Amino acid sequence: MTTGRCLCGDITFTVNATPSGASVCHCGQCRKQSGHLWASAQAPEAEVTIDGPVHWYEASGIAERGFCPRCGSFLFWKAHDEDTISFALGALDEPTGITLERHIFTADKGDYYDIKDGLPQK
Amino acid sequence: MITGACLCGANAFELDAGPGPVTACHCGQCRRYSGFHAASIDYDAKDMRWLRQGHLTRFTHPGGSTRVFCGKCGTKLWFEYADGGLSLEAGVMDAPTGARLAGHIFVADKGDFYDIADGLPQQQGWED
Numbered sequence: 001m002t003t004g005r006c007l008c009g010d011i012t013f014t015v016n017a018t019p020s021g022a023s024v025c026h027c028g029q030c031r032k033q034s035g036h037l038w039a040s041a042q043a044p045e046a047e048v049t050i051d052g053p054v055h056w057y058e059a060s061g062i063a064e065r066g067f068c069p070r071c072g073s074f075l076f077w078k079a080h081d082e083d084t085i086s087f088a089l090g091a092l093d094e095p096t097g098i099t100l101e102r103h104i105f106t107a108d109k110g111d112y113y114d115i116k117d118g119l120p121q122k
Numbered sequence: 123m124i125t126g127a128c129l130c131g132a133n134a135f136e137l138d139a140g141p142g143p144v145t146a147c148h149c150g151q152c153r154r155y156s157g158f159h160a161a162s163i164d165y166d167a168k169d170m171r172w173l174r175q176g177h178l179t180r181f182t183h184p185g186g187s188t189r190v191f192c193g194k195c196g197t198k199l200w201f202e203y204a205d206g207g208l209s210l211e212a213g214v215m216d217a218p219t220g221a222r223l224a225g226h227i228f229v230a231d232k233g234d235f236y237d238i239a240d241g242l243p244q245q246q247g248w249e250d
Contacts, residue, residue: 007154007189008181022235024158032129035198035211036146036161039236057195059129065196071181072191072198074157088157089235098235112144112212112221113161117239 002043002098004091006073011052013075013087017043022089022098026115027105029059033067033074036110040077040086041098048085050076124163124221126214128197132176137210139169143224144212148232155189155198159232162201162209163221170208 002015019041030038054076055069066076077086089098102120103109115121124141127134142163152160179193186204191197198211215221225243238244 005154007151024236029129031213032197033195033213034156034158035213036156037158037213038156039158039233055193055196057129059195067191067196069179069193071155072179072189072193072196073155074196074198090153090155090157090159090233092233092235094234096233096235100236110212110215110219111217112141112215112219113223114240116241117237 002096003093004075004087005093006052006068006071006075006091008068008071008073010070011050011054011068011073011075013051013091014049015043015047015087016049017047019043019087019098021086022101024100024103025105026103026109028108029065030074030077030105031108031110033059033065038074038077039089039100041089042084042086045078045083045085048087124210124219125216126210127174127216128192128195128199128214130177130192130195130197132174132194133178133192133197133199134173136171136173137165137169138171139165141219141221144221145209146223146226147228148226148238149228150231151183152228153231153233158236160201161212161223163212163215164207164209167208 177194
């Protein structure tokens with residue numbers, strides 16, 4: 001079982017399915033909301049239990065982003081037309097049992113760092 | 123000059139300094155907060171000009187350091203050290219930033235789901 005929480009502990013979550021698609025997102029929205037880069041994996045929404053006052057922000061018309069209104073931890077990303085939810089890997093309790101698989105939206109990456117870990121990029 | 127704004131636009135700034143080194147922090151607090159790990163640039167308050175501020179939300183750790191973010195869109199803005207020093211969250215900068223990632227700190231606390239492979243200097247904690 002995968003569990004996680006925000007920095008202050010007001011929000012906790014449990015993932016009752018095997019997470020998939022562990023990735024680092026370099027899009028401009030994730031870079032602003034994370035402060036650098038956002039790492040996440042996904043699971044069916046029905047298998048993810050969230051407890052706490054998540055604040056949802058819709059940065060685009062296709063998805064919403066969830067963070068803790070007290071400590072600011074960026075925890076969730078949810079597309080309106082999908083039945084999965086992405087959750088932050090940095091918020092997970094260890095051991096996570098998860099290994100990053102790829103980088104996404106690298107065309108939008110920041111100009112102040114390089115990607116050198118050899119993982120696939122798209 | 124470095125410029126930037128939060129996702130919803132409530133906050134925008136101009137930083138009159140040449141970009142200092144970007145430092146990546148892998149401590150457990152920065153990992154929970156960011157969702158991966160943090161990266162920031164130290165700056166002097168006298169060099170910062172806020173064009174707009176809104177929905178500012180402050181989270182202060184027991185040790186006195188404070189994280190400041192936009193409470194509407196969640197964009198991470200800056201970190202205040204307990205001694206008053208300031209550090210700008212790297213992700214909020216507009217391109218071209220002219221900045222470069224220079225090293226990693228608190229790598230002893232890094233997450234178990236990734237490796238650090240960029241060859242930059244690593245410190246186990248704040249200082250080795």
